[in-house]
Amino acid sequence: MSGSRDNTVVEPNWSGWNRQRLTQVPAGVLPWLRDEGSLxxxxxxxxxxxxxxxxxxxxxxxxxxxxAQLLRMRRGEMALVREVELLCDEVPWVFARTLIPASTLRGAARRLTLLGDKPLGAVLFSDSRIKRGRTQVARLQPRHRLFSAASVDLQPVPDELWGRRTLFHVSGRPLLVNEIFLPRIPMEKTS
Structure with missing residues (x-):
């Protein structure tokens, strides 16, 4: 199997809101996906x-x-990969995967390597040097690697998950945050 074909099999179809069919998104997940504040x-x-x-x-x-394409990284370039769960009463509501290219971790941005169990959102939304870029959404299915990472501790494993990914810029350098909404997150009413 060629490299590009393999990548299309294991990646969800990320798209902007203008290309996403909103009727496919479960109504209770839509407000979570569309929110532009701190998750x-x-x-x-x-x-x-x-x-x-x-x-x-x-x-x-x-x-x-x-x-790597979204972050404009060269083939083989490494990133700091941080995977966390946001929990309410020890129940996972959100799986988040953050990628920070080595070239982004300069100067004050190096503090992002020291977050541990502190939320990244507290830094992203309190630092004026960090700018929010575009957001894409996707339906994740069991054949996607990101679905597998997000659902590893879920029982039963759902048929699909919905998520978004947002490109941020720290002093002009990129970092990517994937946020996957898990089945136990409270479903919200659409406005």
Whole structure:
């Protein structure tokens, strides 16, 4: 199997809102996907119990094909990959995968390597040097690697998950945040 064909099999079809059929998105997930504020802040507000971030993994790794394209990374270039769950009363509501190219981790941005179990959103939405770029959404299915990473601890494993990814710029340099909404997140009414 050729490299490009393999990548199309394992990646969801990310698209902007203008190309996404909103009728496919479950109504209760739509407000979560469309929100442009801090997801951490919104989850904390919706969680009537104890909120926390669980760090699953943080290590240097190779981005997925579409992640590398969006980050404009060269083939083989490494990024810091951070995977966490946002929990309410120890129940995972969101799986997040952040990719920070090595070239982004200069100067004050190096502090992003030290977050541990602290929420990234607290940094992204409080630093004026960080600018939010475009957001894409996708329906994730079991054949997608990101679906597998997000659902590894879910029982039963759902048929699909919905997520978004947002490109941020730290002093002009990119970082990518994938946020996958898990089945136990409260479904919200659309406005």
């Amino acid at each position: 951490t802040r919104r989850v904390v507000a919706a969680c009537s119990g104890r909120f926390r971030v669980r760090l699953l993994r943080q290590a240097w790794g190779t981005p997925f094909y579409s992640e």
